[in-house]
Amino acid sequence: MRRLSRILLVLIVVVVILVFLGPFYVLREGEQAVVIRFGEIVDVERQAGLKFKMPVVDNVVRYSARLLSWDGDARRMPTAENQFIWVDTTARWEIQDPELFYRSVTTMERAYSRLDDIIESAVRTVVSKNDLSEAVRDSNYINEIVREQPISAEEGEEADRLQEIGDMLLIVEDQVEISIGRQELGREMYRRADETATPLGIRIRDVVIRQIRYSDDLTESVYNRMVSERRQIAEAYRSYGEGRKQELEGQMENEKRAILSSAYERAEVIRGEADAQAAAIYSDAYGQDAGFFEFWRAIESYRKVLPQFRKTLSTDMEYFNYLYSEDG
Numbered sequence: 001m002r003r004l005s006r007i008l009l010v011l012i013v014v015v016v017i018l019v020f021l022g023p024f025y026v027l028r029e030g031e032q033a034v035v036i037r038f039g040e041i042v043d044v045e046r047q048a049g050l051k052f053k054m055p056v057v058d059n060v061v062r063y064s065a066r067l068l069s070w071d072g073d074a075r076r077m078p079t080a081e082n083q084f085i086w087v088d089t090t091a092r093w094e095i096q097d098p099e100l101f102y103r104s105v106t107t108m109e110r111a112y113s114r115l116d117d118i119i120e121s122a123v124r125t126v127v128s129k130n131d132l133s134e135a136v137r138d139s140n141y142i143n144e145i146v147r148e149q150p151i152s153a154e155e156g157e158e159a160d161r162l163q164e165i166g167d168m169l170l171i172v173e174d175q176v177e178i179s180i181g182r183q184e185l186g187r188e189m190y191r192r193a194d195e196t197a198t199p200l201g202i203r204i205r206d207v208v209i210r211q212i213r214y215s216d217d218l219t220e221s222v223y224n225r226m227v228s229e230r231r232q233i234a235e236a237y238r239s240y241g242e243g244r245k246q247e248l249e250g251q252m253e254n255e256k257r258a259i260l261s262s263a264y265e266r267a268e269v270i271r272g273e274a275d276a277q278a279a280a281i282y283s284d285a286y287g288q289d290a291g292f293f294e295f296w297r298a299i300e301s302y303r304k305v306l307p308q309f310r311k312t313l314s315t316d317m318e319y320f321n322y323l324y325s326e327d328g
Contacts, residue, residue: 023055032065032095034102044099061102063095067205070115076215077124079132083221087135088211089123091115091193093204100201114200119207122192126185131176136212138182182209 027033027048035043036059045051046065053060074088093115095101105111127135186209194204285293 023052025051025053025060027051027062030064030066032063032098034061034063034098035059036061036102041099041102046098061106063098063101063108065095067092067094069093070112070119072116072120072123074211074213075120075124077127079127079135080130081132083132084215085127085132085135086211086213086215087123087127087209089119089189089207090210091119091190091204091207093197093202095201096198096203097201100199102201104200111200111202115197115202118196119189119193119204122189122196122207123209125192126189130180130185133176134178134180135182135185135209137178140177182212185209 025033027045029048031048033045033051034041035045035053037054037057042058051060070091070093072089072091074086076084076086078084095111101111105114186207189209190204190207193207197204282293
């Protein structure tokens, strides 16, 4: 009886010890686990619930089964034209094979470190193989915008000149045609990164270019090019305006001369008509009393000429006849 009691007591103690050491563990929703025994993987759990393990000898390594995010730092990298840009990317990933993940990287810290190398390498490779326009644009919509000529003219030489200016502006403002685009570059980055990460038990869901900005030297170059293009456009309009100014001033000068010529011609006609009328009046006056007309003309002449003489030495000439006699 005592021996049976001792055996039961020993069994109870063993059970208590086992329970205390934790033969059970709970796997929550959104988790997956790898059971390690003496350094070897003996089980992989993916379903949530109460799970059993061997006390003391088994170690449970838990991983997230959810979709995880990766945020890299902005990196300065060259494009195909050797122009440097800052590229900021983000990605989503998950642990697809916990056993392979444990054998390859073991911890989440090492996983993120490996993702830094894998994704940034894929991003740098793709960016360096493509032009800058492919990285910053996603469509050719900007080239499809119909630009209206702000200055219009009728057909003729003026319209031809405006057409030349419009063609030049289109050359300046048109952008390079892209064949890939920013979204497709992101897909190519994803494919490259996922291919490299798969042997690590990692599945990369997507890689997204979050932001692209020019480096300082490229920013200055872009600004200078924009200023040069705007100056070229302004110079085209300025040249056009100067030409229009010269044409309008020439038209105004021609119109002025035409008006003055017409006015002079009209004045001469009026003056001729007035002279004819005056001659007719004089002729009538002469015909009525020629002697009085001679007397009146002589007196008018004296009134204008004599005040200008400082001294008169002699009046013995025909001009002064009317000074002494009204008959001259």
